[in-house]
Amino acid sequence: MDIFSLLTVLGGIAFFLYGMRIMGNGLEKLSGGRLEKILERLTSSPVLSVLLGAAVTAVIQSSSATTVTVVGFVNSGIMKLEQTVGIILGANVGTTVTGWILTLSGISGESIVAKLFASSTFTPIVAVAGILLLMFGKKEKRRDVGSVMLGFAILMYAMIIISGAVAPLRDEPLFIKAIGFFENPILGVLVGIVITSILQSSSASVGILQALSVTGSITYGTVFPVIMGMNIGASVPPLLSAIGAKVDARRTAFLYLYFNVIGTIICLTLYYLVNALLENAISPLAASSVGIAFVNTIIKVISTLILLPFSKLLCKLCEKTIVEKGKTDDKIILEERFLKSPGIAIEQSRRAAVDMARKSREGLFKALQAIAHFDEKTADEINALEDDCDMYEDKLGTYLVKLSGTDLPLESANEVIKLLHCIGDFERISDHAVNLLDSAREIYEKEITFSTPAMADLKVITDALSNIVDMTIAAFAGDDVAAARQVEPLEQVIDDLRDALKLRHVERLAAGKCTIEMGFVFSDLLTNIERISDHCSNIAVALIQINDASFEAHGSLNIIKNEGSAEYLAAYERFSSMYKLSSTVLPE
Helix, strand or coil, X not given: CCHHHHXXXXXXHHHHXXXXXXXXXXXXXXXXXXXXXXXXXXCCCHHHHHHHHHHHHHHHCCHXXXXXXXXXXXXXXXXXXXXHHHHHHHHHHHCCHHHHHHHHHHCCCCCHHHHHHCHHHHHHHHHXXXXXXXXXXXXXXXXXXXXXXXXXXXXHHHHHHHHHHHHHHHHCXXXXXXXXXXXXXXXXXXXXXXXXXXXXXXXXXXXXXXXXXXXXXXXXXXXXXXXXXXXXXXXXXXXXXXXXXXXXXXHHHHHHHHHHHHHHHHHHHHHHHHHHHCXXXXXXXXXXXXXXXXXXXXXXXXXXXXXXXXXXXXXXXXXXXXXXXXXXXXXXXXXXXXXXXXXXHHHHHHHHHHHHHHHHHHHHHHHHHHHHCCCXXXXXXXXXXXXXXXXXXXXXXXXXXXXXXXXXXXXXXXXHHHHHHHHHHHHHHHHHHXXXXXXXXXXXXXXXXXXXXXXXXXXXXXHXXXXXXXXXXXXXXHCCHHHHCCHHHHXXXXXXXXXXXXXHHHHHHHCCCCCHHHHHHHHHHHHHHHHHHHHHHHHHHHHHHHHXXXXXXXXXXXXXXXXXXXXXXXXXXXXXXXXXXXXXXXXX
């Protein structure tokens, strides 16, 4: 092989890797992160986990990518180590689909069917169709399909280029002799590890091996150990991704490594045992592209079937390898690696936002309790929760801004906008909870005692406030637009209660039943309560905006109050009757 042929091979490999990336990215966009999100929801059954791992990996064309995603799930607390075993085993099976796709490049013959399915015929057709969809497709999904088709075409062209460049090697004695060295199990495994570690893809490595098979010099004696090494080399990306991650995330990466190492030992032992029983009948046989794909599949299927029953032992082995020295105190982890997978990144952000919402609710409810029963321990808890909400807003806001800078589908971009709007309101709710705490502290330290009617009035409006906060967080967590439409009528009731309570307070002040100092504190309480309900309204409006594809806040409120007047008025009347003030204004 001269320098020009070598450059052709290297160029073919470059096109191969580029085609895989384009096809994988297109498939990932088409899935919208849904496949990956299924992984963290449906992992109760080991067998189901294997099937899901295989299905997702078959789509995104990379077991390493699936495992890196799972490592991210574990690191962010979405999944536990035990849940990942089946997915990782299935990912190894799913990645063999690429090898079967690449066998299409070897189809040849004189019949019409053979000519039709020959790569030289269908690859240009796929390439033209793909570029037309990519350039002229009006819908984003059509452009994504175009990317998948174009990536596939580049992949197939790369196989043609590599196969054509290496074909003359069939007559090179030096090449034949070098390939023979790799029949040594240790050398073969090491070569496979090195190649896959460099290419960062076992599918690409197997594809190159399939391309080399056109020389007729690749025997099954070489294929078995080299593919085993490629499987181990595929563990490098997950191991690198786990650097600096939490303990369980690092254990997940090692789980993938141990599976491939143990599977290699088992399958190599079985292969050489069977080969010996057949008097070395397998090793000398020349391997075809289809044969290599079959070997790759059968190795991973056998490894999965043998190791799946021992999943708990694999987890214990990982726990022994990575010992937990101390508990992490991270309250929120947003995986940077998921920025390339918008569906997962948004789901991760949404979970964090729901956690933030619940912390703001907890702080608020503690503050409302402190108005009647103040103590320093509760005050410290409220301040700690407010600090948590500040931290959530900072980290989550930064993460969402980074995410918004990526190439997002319209639906995902709208979701990011919604989350950015809502986390600001949740943080402000926690701020107002601290303001209520300050008022509670003043009541406690100055020994202020409100009259019985005033306390009864406060009870009515704080009950309404508790309801609107619960309703808002439930609507946000469940992305429930119908529930969100109930928030604004209750917010209007709270506004009416605030106005009525201010007037009743003035009456008590005029009658000498209340002091100016009490009046200031009472007014502060009402102001913070009303503003919290406003923030609940903002969150509900954001949910409705995304659903209606409208981003005018005042317009959305007008729609809620006017166009939906029957629904709005019915809800308003219902809440008004629920939160009625007593007729008693002045204390007896």
